[in-house]
Amino acid sequence: MILVIFLVLAAGTKIPGVAGIRAVYLNGNYPVEQMDCHPDCELECLYSEKEFNWFPQFSFCYRYKARSGSGYGSDPYFQILHMGAIQADEARQIEGILFATYKSGPWFATITEDLKSEAWVAVETYKDPYPLLNWKHQCLTLDFKTGQIEMFLNGQSVAKVTDASVPANYGKFKMAVNTTSIGCARRTSGKGNMLTTTMYTDIQVYSRVLNPEEIKNYANCRNYEKGDVLDWDDGSWILASPRNMSFQVDLGKSFIHLENDVCQGNSGKTNFLLPFGIPYEEYAEHSCQRIDAKLVSYQNKTEYENLSLSFVKNKYIKKPRECIKKTKTGFSIQAWLSAFGDNSTFKVVGSGAVISHLPWQSGKPWGGDWKCLTNIVYLEQDSGGLLSLSSGKLSDETCITGGICAACTINRPVPAVRVRGLCPKSSLDRVYTLEYHNNGDLMFIGEQYSVIKFDTKISQWIWLDRRRNDSHGTVNRPLNTYLMGKSELNVMNLLDDCTSNSFDTIIPVKLTSCQPGIY
Structure with a gap:
């Protein structure tokens, strides 16, 4: 019997402009230094017991961030979903579907009562070059009549296959769906349970194949319709242990910033704050170059606002840093910019482009020997721990000033x-x-x-x-x-x-x- 530990996930929001959305970090409390020990450990599973009949078409869309690959052997998996009928004792799946993203690529399976194990189909050979520790929007579209399976990643089609076993096995389905799970699955073979160390949010299931434009809007956090089969806000999602153990999960701290934390990952690049204060003149540019990155820069107001928003991340404030200060309402972060000049004109290092937007902090600029430019981002933190950007201001400094961090722009989703x-x-x-x-x-x-x-x-x-x-x-x-x-x-x-x-x-x-x- 599955022991339910959280009956209803309170309503989140997917509406652009509203910062907080509820997320669930499956098994995130387990130390990263220890190997995921399923099936022997009491790990967490996210699922819905809402019952419905099978539709000829489905679309499964969700956002996730995997911490590490799960499973043993040379082909770990990073996320898993399953939908179908489960035995009364919940020991195994009787019939339905499985979809998992492995290191070798995405795989889809159908299960029927007459099969001794899953009938797996390779959804092409697409391999995600950066599978871990960055937010992804993923959609799986499925047409049972034609057997076409297509996977979209961050709004783009990356894998597609048509297989005759899909409609053949769909025709053998006899029971209604009684369980839909994500981040976990009950196998008919192998170790029995598949479980992941992954954060999930914004799960939607539709009774039709979404078109590419709809999926792109969803991925980019634009307006889109909720799932008519399952919706992240419909109150049916359950967080539980696959076995009999009670967890104390503080979901009040499980809010993330939709646009800044999640949707920014779709751009294919990221800004990353190095955790120690350094002088610009000696180390700032070089520190970023060592991870194949450049010190952050901007030219206009829009680029400056996007740059400042990239600092709105709870992970930076978990421990004291030289460049992070506590304020009355939150925190401030000061980081070097790739810029050089005087009180009248500052230019981007390398390109020489003139910076047109200079929102100075009160009393700045000082001019003279203060020729290096820093950005000070002021963050507010609400009672639930959610950060938001209050303002960003510029401060000129001497280039040998210490205690200021380097922030790097990386042309990849993760370093x-x-x-x-x-x-x-x-x-x-x-x-x-x-x-x-x-x-x-x-x-x-x-x-x-x-x-x-x-x-x-x-x-x-x-x-x-x-x-x-x-x-x-x-x-x-x-x-x-x-x-x-x-x-x-x-x-x-x-x-x-x-x-x-x-x-x-x-x-x-x-x-x-x-x-x-x-x-």
């Missing part, structure tokens, strides 16, 4: 890096995402098995194998290097196929933002 130097048999991940964890720590989160974080007690980076608590390596480099470039990995306490039979305890490795084959 992704690769590790070079590990032997082919190493169990450590090769691809990582630089991200702030729930507690505000900056860490590298691997695709599946590994995490790299800075241990302030010993002032070293710890390279963890999430499957074994007693296995880890260390790198003796300071935090402000964020481990980019060449390092020496101490593998004395790393239980790995490549190190267990080696006399070498130090392995040279390199973290780089370059793609394979590029140096």
